[in-house]
Amino acid sequence: MAWSEKLKLKKGLILSLNEAGLTAPKEIQQKTLSRINGGQDIIAVGPEGCGKTTTVVLAALNRFTHTADGITRVLILVNDKERVEEVISRIEAINNNKNISVVGLYATPGTEAQMDAMADGADIVVATPDRARVIYLKLGLNLNKIELFILDDADLVVKQGLQLPVAELANSIIKCQHVVFTEVLHDKLNRMIAPFMKQPAMIEVEEIGEAPVDTHPQVLYHVPNFGTKLNLLRLFMQDEDLFTKTVVFVNTRHTAEKLYKSLETRVNNRVALLNSWFFEWTGFAEVDDFKQSAQTKILIVANEGLEPISLHGVPFIIHFELPAEKETYVNRMVNENLSTDEETMALTFATDLELGMVRKIEQVLGQKIPVGELPDDLIIERERKKNTEEEKPAAKKKSDEPVVGEAFHEKKASNSKTYNYTSGEKAKMTKKKKYG
Incomplete structure (x- = not known):
């Protein structure tokens, strides 16, 4: 099957695919691309080698016409530096539109070079969640124009304990489309993505080869x-x-x-x-x-x-x-x-x-x-974190009786703290004061 119009890919991108030797879509691309290009949130589950990375790249590149303005519209999060470089390399192999700028963000000594690269313009950002969060809090990554948020290798992101920066970045984007690619879907992964996914379509691809040998039961x-x-x-x-x-x-x-x-x-x-x-x-x-x-x-x-x-x-x-x-x-x-x-x-x-x-x-x-x-009769151990929370003693209730040495006046309403801003919200407020 050749690349068809049903997948809703731009003609220039199909030409680039054919020139790169990718003459036909794989199963995961057939099942996901038209939905992604139609604006739907997607959770795609597939094994290693099924074509997830190429699908990520196509979904990102298809967002742009021939002209690009250097404003970040696609954010791709992956688990480590090697995957950042692999995704960028795949983009370069497929992309013939040299107006599209791509910047990678990952842990390196200092942030100045990456901040400068972002300031020069980045249409697509490929990043590890922790470094993307750092650049965002330094006001180097503008999330206001993000149209497509892609989380690739989501199971590996969870395995490395990067749920918090993913959640903060996703929740700091006012409105966009979310796409998650993973090899497996489990409870910990579901807990991370559920708050920001909007009625996602579930797509699963199974590619099991032929058994090479006889095995034990x-x-x-x-x-x-x-x-x-x-x-x-x-x-x-x-x-x-x-x-x-x-x-x-x-x-x-x-x-x-x-x-x-x-x-x-x-x-x-x-x-x-x-x-x-x-x-x-x-x-x-x-x-x-x-x-x-x-x-x-x-x-x-x-x-x-x-x-x-x-x-x-x-x-x-x-x-x-x-x-x-x-x-x-x-x-x-x-x-x-x-x-x-x-x-x-x-x-x-x-x-x-x-x-x-x-x-x-x-x-x-x-x-x-x-x-x-x-x-x-198996005893299921609860998570240690939950045990800690349950064993934590209840906060001592403050008595209504006055205590010697304490102030007797109540706080003014203007001085009362009735909020608890996240780091993402604080960054937005800082940016608004600084630039707005």
Whole structure:
């Protein structure tokens, strides 16, 4: 399918696409571009490589005619400097309209150069949320004319804890169109974007390749946090008749220590570490030694600098944490013993922030990992922040009786503070006083 008029792209942009070798739209572009160009708020969910970045660029460039005035009309937020540079590079590869100016904002020593670049004119700004907020508060980024607000890699933005600057920037724009691209959609991401999205259309693209190999049976357990993961692991490990031998993978020694201490007393000292770094803790140098041990039921393995290990003959593999590289996980899932009756079950625990890696793994495996129901007797840990708020003592109620040493007169109405401005509102007020 060639680029059609239904996508509502300008003729000059279609010519640029063909010259760049992009002769036909991908599925995500077919489903989103006409809606974006029609002014609707969009949430687009798709895996890595499905064409999200190109869609971002096309949505931005299609806002401009041949002439551009250097006033920022498109703001694109991404998670880090590398993505800023990647998006700008993609814009340059597609854009033939040299009147459109593009400025990147990301963390560098000082802000002077970026402030100067903004002062020279920027039709499109590609930025990390934290640096865009800094430039905005310094009055270098004018949000008054923004028509299109794009949040790309939204799941990674949440993973890096950048929700606050995103919310402040979005809420400081009086009126514009909002478009969000992400690999996964979860509760934390929804909480960030819900306040500024206006009846968004939900568009989802699934691109699962062919399964390259036979894998062990797998089950995914989606849990809210680390504490619930730990409770689920303890619950499973109590059933020693089922979980006769289990290898548990974590990412760091620090996490391995937590699991070892937590399980040691609960499973009658039947837990060990691979290559234990403490003399007094039970450990094995090889997985085969663990398999042959009649006493030990659980082996905790830290991924740090870990060479591939043989898991043949282990009834259960649990990924308490997902490894940094999807290939590491996939290699463990390969079932090399289809001719035997021995079966290994692979269980994966994942929080919202790990679902992006789950989707990447599913792409490589060529199949969705079935989601398991959480046990009824699993204790779900609440977020620590909520606990802190609930445990915080109530503010002491001020007595109506006068206290010695205090003033007895009431404040004038003009001196009473009945407001609490956000940093964005304060910046607008400062700008109005300075320029208006």
